Amino acid sequence: xxxxxxxxxxxxxxxxxxxxxxxxxxxxxxxxxxxxxxxxxxxxxxxxxxxxxxxxxxxxxxxxxxxxxxxxxxxxxxxxxxxxxxxxxxxxxxxxxxxxxxxxxxxxxxxxxxxxxxxxxxxxxxxxxxxxxxxxxxxxxxxxxxxxxxxxxxxxxxxxxxxxxxxxxxxxxxxxxxxxxxxxxxxxxxxxxxxxxxxxxxxxxxxxxxxxxxxxxxxxxxxxxxxxxxxxxxxxxxxxxxxxxxxxxxxxxxxxxxxxxxxxxxxxxxxxxxxxxxxxxxxxxxxxxxxxxxxxxxxxxxxxxxxxxxxxxxxxxxxxxxxxxxxxxxxxxxxxxxxxxxxxxxxxxxxxxxxxxxxxxxxxxxxxxxxxxxxxxxxxxxxxxxxxxxxxxxxxxxxxxxxxxxxxxxxxxxxxxxxxxxxxxxxxxxxxxxxxxxxxxxx
Numbered sequence: 001x002x003x004x005x006x007x008x009x010x011x012x013x014x015x016x017x018x019x020x021x022x023x024x025x026x027x028x029x030x031x032x033x034x035x036x037x038x039x040x041x042x043x044x045x046x047x048x049x050x051x052x053x054x055x056x057x058x059x060x061x062x063x064x065x066x067x068x069x070x071x072x073x074x075x076x077x078x079x080x081x082x083x084x085x086x087x088x089x090x091x092x093x094x095x096x097x098x099x100x101x102x103x104x105x106x107x108x109x110x111x112x113x114x115x116x117x118x119x120x121x122x123x124x125x126x127x128x129x130x131x132x133x134x135x136x137x138x139x140x141x142x143x144x145x146x147x148x149x150x151x152x153x154x155x156x157x158x159x160x161x162x163x164x165x166x167x168x169x170x171x172x173x174x175x176x177x178x179x180x181x182x183x184x185x186x187x188x189x190x191x192x193x194x195x196x197x198x199x200x201x202x203x204x205x206x207x208x209x210x211x212x213x214x215x216x217x218x219x220x221x222x223x224x225x226x227x228x229x230x231x232x233x234x235x236x237x238x239x240x241x242x243x244x245x246x247x248x249x250x251x252x253x254x255x256x257x258x259x260x261x262x263x264x265x266x267x268x269x270x271x272x273x274x275x276x277x278x279x280x281x282x283x284x285x286x287x288x289x290x291x292x293x294x295x296x297x298x299x300x301x302x303x304x305x306x307x308x309x310x311x312x313x314x315x316x317x318x319x320x321x322x323x324x325x326x327x328x329x330x331x332x333x334x335x336x337x338x339x340x341x342x343x344x345x346x347x348x349x350x351x352x353x354x355x356x357x358x359x360x361x362x363x364x365x366x367x368x369x370x371x372x373x374x375x376x377x378x379x380x381x382x383x384x385x386x387x388x389x390x391x392x393x394x395x396x397x398x399x400x401x402x403x404x405x406x407x408x409x410x411x412x413x414x415x416x417x418x419x420x421x422x423x424x425x426x427x428x429x430x431x432x433x434x435x436x437x438x439x440x441x442x443x
Contacts (some may be wrong), residue, residue: 054412065383079383097346138300159297162291169280171250221310258278323442
């Protein structure tokens with residue numbers, strides 16, 4: 001089985017975890033979680049902590065997989081080892097066709113949207129320029145990954161560091177300010193007084209945070225390109241998960257230290273700009289938007305990396321459409337040209353579907369941004385069960401405790417997805433695409 005050369009180190013692997021998880025959503029989830037917990041800061045914090053279960057314990061399970069199994073694509077390798085070649089192929093087909101590519105299209109659109117906001121555009125959600133710029137970002141992302149995968153890795157590390165700067169500043173300065181001016185203490189005091197009245201909304205808030213934590217699995221798509229992967233990939237998964245969790249919690253506390261929870265709920269997405277202006281001055285809102293654009297582009301880069309590798313991993317196994325063609329590698333760039341084009345075209349198709357969804361082509365909204373995440377967590381549960389059956393050499397906590405919590409986290413996300421009103425039509429689309437994948441399966 002021909003794989004790509006080893007060219008990435010530990011930092012790139014960590015950046016894949018942190019950089020894909022932390023996108024635009026983290027900047028705007030604080031108000032959603034507080035709204036769902038009726039402004040109760042204690043319950044909101046609890047929701048963030050519970051929501052991290054799926055990521056932290058899932059990453060611990062996959063870290064164990066990474067120490068033992070290394071072929072050409074992490075989750076495909078693990079699925080193949082667990083339930084056979086056909087199951088591994090179907091998981092890879094799902095990740096490549098139904099997961100990474102639609103998310104890439106949406107993140108390109110979000111990056112374009114905030115770019116136009118940065119330059120003063122009003123309500124650019126569905127403007128022609130937004131879609132043109134989204135296509136430009138996609139072309140640039142796939143071109144960068146094909147012609148210079150090493151530069152793409154460096155870009156992933158750089159954007160990850162850049163996006164952490166505003167989060168760290170808000171976390172530190174906001175927390176200190178909140179303690180000194182009494183806002184944080186008041187928020188906690190009010191929450192303690194009303195703790196019994198908002199518990200019924202905790203489950204919905206957990207679901208909201210769980211989506212913000214998704215994306216950590218992307219690092220496993222480059223496992224065979226990571227130097228000393230059986231040592232560095234497990235480290236990246238665990239360190240990345242801890243970094244994301246720490247950043248989310250401290251950032252949320254920072255926001256809660258700069259504004260009253262009632263104000264955050266009332267202002268909605270605008271609360272983040274208000275907090276930045278309060279902490280750093282009037283120009284902070286513009287600077288924060290620039291950081292959001294960089295954050296989105298970093299996430300897009302990580303998704304493009306994963307899209308190409310996932311589809312390539314199927315081709316080199318002689319699966320999928322035209323595997324001999326898609327499995328070819330350019331010796332100069334050490335990248336598969338036809339798989340790159342293939343992934344790009346699939347992403348463009350999803351971009352068209354997303355455009356149609358926003359313009360009511362289908363009579364209702366199609367949740368391309370959430371449903372793929374729900375479905376993949378359903379697949380993770382099968383791997384967690386196999387982990388408990390297979391790894392008999394582990395102690396009881398590592399063998400049963402860790403995967404049990406990972407399963408609980410996955411079930412929370414699945415529950416949230418089932419309650420999504422748009423799951424019906426997208427589920428039909430997903431099943432149709434999965435069945436299409438069977439046409440291209442070869443023993």
